[in-house]
Amino acid sequence: MTKNVLSHDTAIYENSFHVEGGTFENAGHVSSQIKALLKRLKLSKEVVRRAALVTYEAEINICSYADRGQIVLRVTPEHVTVEAIDEGQGIVDIDLAMQAGYSTATEKIREMGFGAGMGLCNIKNFSDFFRITSEIGKGTHLKMVIRIDKDFDGI
């Protein structure tokens, strides 16, 4: 999966979506849009479900921790790739952040049922390829790839 084969894949859909940070007012909006798009592309239910889930978690992270960010969706006949690129505080210790149950969320965020320390684990579990890079004071970059394989029914 880490081979550079992805870049030779021709995109059948590509778009980027803005996500507002520091507020939950529109949280989930981009995920809903992306889910609807993938459904229109007639991807299998399972692929749509997983892509919607990882996008949602990435979107919530931008809402929770970043000033702003964008989610880039790229669909090829073989893969759905979702990248979440934010401008924000960044992650001090990625290994720690990846631990189930670990969270730096505020009490207010937790009261809403976010910040349970499950988001990044969900992303890892539901994507076929996942990469996270982060720079303190700059932001965080997530890349998630879901394989379409033979589930793909064409467009």
Added chain:
Amino acid sequence: MLKVNLDIIVKELDLRVITGADRLDAEVTGGYVGDLLSDVMANSKEGDVWITRQIHQNIVAVASLKDHAGIILIQGADPAPDTVEKARKEGVTIMVADMPGFEAIGRVYNLINAKKREEPSV
């Protein structure tokens, strides 16, 4: 297989229907309980009725993304005004149970299982 829809649950638990009164024929294939949104995102299934104490607007996106049959709020907790507005816009059914979660969950569980038991044996 005998089907459970929202209408049966609404009548049996005497739920108050806040949004989606015209969609109560939606089939309920199971249930999920949770107040942690990531847990619900990861583990609930399409067709589930989601029982939660959260009333803020973000529950709408979760129910919509997971294609839940509907959301039941417990302990008589009404959804926040912006939750109602968003649910109307996104076509998510929200109902309120005037009882503690334990009771609501138990009754929904029994209802779904009773229907399954009514299934005639082959």
